[in-house]
Amino acid sequence: MKNLFKKIGALLVAAVMVLSMCTAVFADGNANVVIKLKDFENAQKVEYMQIIQKDESTTSGWAFMNGAGKCFTDALKLADSSDAQQKVIWGLIQFQNDTVVLPNGVTAATVTAADIDLALSKVAGLPGFTELTDKTKTKIEVNKAGIYAIKAEEEGYTYKTATAYVGFGEPYPALASTEVAAKKSSTSVDKTTADEDHVVAIGDIVTYTIEAHVPFIDAANTENRTFTITDKITGADYYLTGTDSVSSVKMEGTNDQVGSIVVDPKDATKFTVNLNRLVASKDNPNAGKKITVTYTAKVNALTVENKAGSHVANIEYGANNVPVKVFTGEITLTKYGDNKENNVLASAEFEVYKDNATTPLKFKQQENGNYRYAPDAKDATTTVITNGEGKIVVEGLDVGSYHFKETKAPTGYSINTDGKTIELTQTGVATAIIKNSDKLNDTKLNSLPATGGMGTYLFTIIGVVVMAGAAGAFFISRRKGSEE
Structure with missing residues (x-):
């Protein structure tokens, strides 16, 4: 009896060893491995679904799942069937590695990159995708060999449906981690x-x-x-x-x-x-x-x-x-007289020069009275004139230094030969028309004698005195001459 139990025990041990070996051969890898994600971190949503799994009952050892097979046969315009799906898988294998030799009696569908993209676009519409919970969007943990479809959504980008192949590593049947990079277009x-x-x-x-x-x-x-x-x-x-x-x-x-x-x-x-x-x-x-x-x-x-x-x-x-906006600059010059800023002067005429140029700028007067820079206009003028408020507004200018040269003063005032230089500057990026302003004073002309006034008598008296002196000197010189 003891010998019988020993024999049965030995058989059980052998059976366990065989089962263990079988498990090793047919295992699908029950330990998690990682699909590393590259350039998915900014996506608002990442979803994945396995579309090909290991199936040792097929000629390729693989089979479509979750409805993906029909997406591929439709993309290749094949009547959907288990055999057609196997042809597609063999086509995918040869697309990846054209040196693969097909087993006897096996045919492969011809697969192009466009066919794969078309099929994956159909796959993306299937139900069954799982949303990734990893907030970093850097990895997907899986425990089965096969191909996974990955789709993503991000505002401002379109993503191409990606695929990741999780294969076997060493020692078999351990799974090998893999990496997939996002293909997205802004x-x-x-x-x-x-x-x-x-x-x-x-x-x-x-x-x-x-x-x-x-x-x-x-x-x-x-x-x-x-x-x-x-x-x-x-x-x-x-x-x-x-x-x-x-x-x-x-x-x-x-x-x-x-x-x-x-x-x-x-x-x-x-x-x-x-x-x-x-x-x-x-x-x-x-x-x-x-x-x-x-x-x-x-x-x-x-x-x-x-x-x-x-x-x-x-x-x-x-x-x-x-x-995108760009802006011009505007300068306002106010003319006043007698050092009194409230004594504004109309009709003062100026020329405007930029950055020490020798040629004055040309302007066209607008309906509102402003002078707009018009470098290409044939009817533009180089003369700008103060309005009833004593102001000249020139607009349409770039940053720089602008000198206002007075060419004609208002009646009763003299030209201010110094003129006025005003700067237009901008720090950083402009968000509106840039502006600057300044003022210029004119002084009154000195008074001249009026015709028929007191000044006339003064000049007459001075003239008579001078003439009398000259006449006296003449007669004295004549007299001395005759005595000699």
Whole structure:
């Protein structure tokens, strides 16, 4: 009896050892491993779902799950079946490694990157995704081998549905951690101006830069693959040809022009850059690449405002962008007399010179009486005149030093030959028209004798005395001559 128990005990031990070995062979890895996430940390939401699992009953050893198989067969235009899904999996294996030799009797579907993107766009719409609870958005912990689909949402970005393959490491059947990087494209449209302080003068040529990114367009979208960049400007004219003009549309990775700026023939304050060809392929080969649009505009008003945006598959982006604004400067000079600031003087005439230039600036008077800088106007004048309040307001100026040279004083006053120099300065970025003001005094002319007045008699008396003295001297000299 003891020998029988010994034999049964030995059999049990052997069975446990066999089961342990089988468990090692068929285990799916019950210890958690990590899918490391890169560039997902700013996403508001990250979700994941396993779409391929290990299945040793299939020819590939893998099988689709959670409805993902039909997404792939539909993308490849195959009738959905277990056999078709196996062909897709073998196609995915060969897509990843084209040196893989298929087993006898096995065929693989031909799979392209566009097919995978199309299938994953369909997968993204399936139920069953789990929201990641890791607030750092840096890892997903899983305990089964296979492929996981990962999708994310972030304001201002579109994410391409990513996949992560969790395979077996050493010793088998331990699972190996893996890493997946987010492929996302910014939907923001950023616009800047080369004028750092945002202060300009009328007639200045200002350079603007728009930055956007080629979007990821769902591979399932075959009817509306469009991408345009738009711009709207007020207070300036687009200046795309001519001296110092710029009109450039570049994509990172190439020095070639990838598009052109086309001003709306019905509204000269708008332009469009058509970049449809960059998103025409379902492979999305350009997705995420930065587009830089650089152009020039000529200032024609006191304030310039413009805003850029983009349209992707008929969806507008950048509508809430803050417009880029640039501003001009304004100077007010008040003329007064007799050192009395309340004694303002009208009709004083001046010329205005900037930064010690020898040529005066040209202006056009506006309906409100202000003089607006007009460097290109043929009917502009270099003379500015004080109004009934003794003021001259000149506008449309850039930062700098402006000297007011008086060329004609009001009646009864003398020209102040010193003139007045007034500075326009700006610290930081301007948020409004910059202004400065100052005053200039004139003095009255010295009084001159009036015709027929007392001064006339004085001059007459002096003249008679001088003449009498001269006559006396003449007669004395004659007399002395005759005596000799």
